[in-house]
Amino acid sequence: MNEVARKPIGRFVPLIVFAALVAFFVIGLVWNQTHDARFVPSPLIDKPAPEFRLPRLEQPTQFVTKADLLGKPYLINVFASWCFACGDEHPTLMAYRDKFGLPLIGYDYKDAPQDARAWLDRHGNPYHEVITDQSGDTAINFGVYGAPETYLIDAEGVIRYKHIGPLTPDVIAKELEPKIRALEQAGT
Amino acid sequence: MKRLLIVILVAFALALSAAAFAIDPLPFKDNAQRDRFQHLTRELRCMVCQDESLLASNADFAKQLRRQIFDMMQQGKSDKEIKDWLVARYSTFILYDPPLAPSTIALWFGTPVILLAGGIVVVVLLRRRTRPARTLAEDLGDDW
Numbered sequence: 345m346n347e348v349a350r351k352p353i354g355r356f357v358p359l360i361v362f363a364a365l366v367a368f369f370v371i372g373l374v375w376n377q378t379h380d381a382r383f384v385p386s387p388l389i390d391k392p393a394p395e396f397r398l399p400r401l402e403q404p405t406q407f408v409t410k411a412d413l414l415g416k417p418y419l420i421n422v423f424a425s426w427c428f429a430c431g432d433e434h435p436t437l438m439a440y441r442d443k444f445g446l447p448l449i450g451y452d453y454k455d456a457p458q459d460a461r462a463w464l465d466r467h468g469n470p471y472h473e474v475i476t477d478q479s480g481d482t483a484i485n486f487g488v489y490g491a492p493e494t495y496l497i498d499a500e501g502v503i504r505y506k507h508i509g510p511l512t513p514d515v516i517a518k519e520l521e522p523k524i525r526a527l528e529q530a531g532t
Numbered sequence: 533m534k535r536l537l538i539v540i541l542v543a544f545a546l547a548l549s550a551a552a553f554a555i556d557p558l559p560f561k562d563n564a565q566r567d568r569f570q571h572l573t574r575e576l577r578c579m580v581c582q583d584e585s586l587l588a589s590n591a592d593f594a595k596q597l598r599r600q601i602f603d604m605m606q607q608g609k610s611d612k613e614i615k616d617w618l619v620a621r622y623s624t625f626i627l628y629d630p631p632l633a634p635s636t637i638a639l640w641f642g643t644p645v646i647l648l649a650g651g652i653v654v655v656v657l658l659r660r661r662t663r664p665a666r667t668l669a670e671d672l673g674d675d676w
Contacts, residue, residue, distance in 0.1 A: 387619070
């Protein structure tokens with residue numbers, strides 16, 4: 345019968361379907377292992393940073409605005425004294441503050457100024473400037489949803505890179521440093 | 533006895549209604565605005581605790597965004613304007629109802645396509661089986 349010639353291939357159809365299902369599950373598992381669902385890509389990358397006007401931690405009557413910082417690239421690091429992961433990140437910032445080659449601005453997020461001051465006194469201050477956002481309203485315009493977060497902003501005030509979670513030497517070497525070098529290349 | 537039962541029921545109903553508004557006391561203009569607020573925030577994701585809506589979450593982040601959404605409503609902003617404002621800051625990830633976009637095509641059409649393919653397979657198999665009675669017996673014996 346000519347049926348016999350056709351049948352062997354038909355027999356493998358369930359196996360092929362099963363293998364396809366297994367492949368989907370494996371892809372899903374691996375993807376979940378390698379991607380942290382908490383880290384959502386920011387839609388603000390390559391967009392102008394939001395306008396802000398925030399008081400300095402040390403002189404609360406003085407304000408720092410976005411316009412004040414235009415002209416050269418800078419880093420903004422969102423931190424808070426209540427933020428546990430910020431403590432993990434802190435030694436890295438101390439070690440790298442002078443290696444970035446650009447100003448590192450501390451953004452004290454939803455924090456009492458005296459708590460932030462005490463925290464920086466105790467651990468050391470890695471920042472060239474610290475601004476405070478007690479209400480957290482400005483932070484929403486930056487898309488902040490969990491400290492620590494780090495932004496690289498270029499001389500024109502455009503957000504070039506954002507990292508959510510603690511900066512590590514690995515992240516700095518693989519992601520942040522190349523972005524900073526790229527800005528330097530473009531600037532010269 | 534009957535009166536006691538009514539008192540208990542009324543007390544219970546009051547307790548329940550109090551719980552429903554316990555999250556934060558926002559001064560809504562009227563019930564319609566409150567309903568609109570609850571409907572809107574139920575469709576939005578709390579970015580910090582991602583399996584909760586902005587309406588349900590007690591996280592600081594959710595409280596703050598609820599306050600901002602409330603303020604925007606008082607300014608007469610539409611639901612769409614509020615959602616656009618949020619998406620500009622937190623990406624479409626904040627929407628529980630994902631918009632149709634190139635990155636969500638598989639999400640929107642994947643299931644119907646797979647269902648359709650499965651349906652076609654079933655129809656083809658049934659057709660083949662019901663043709664002549666002789667083949668049916670063979671198919672049953674050989675394939676399954």
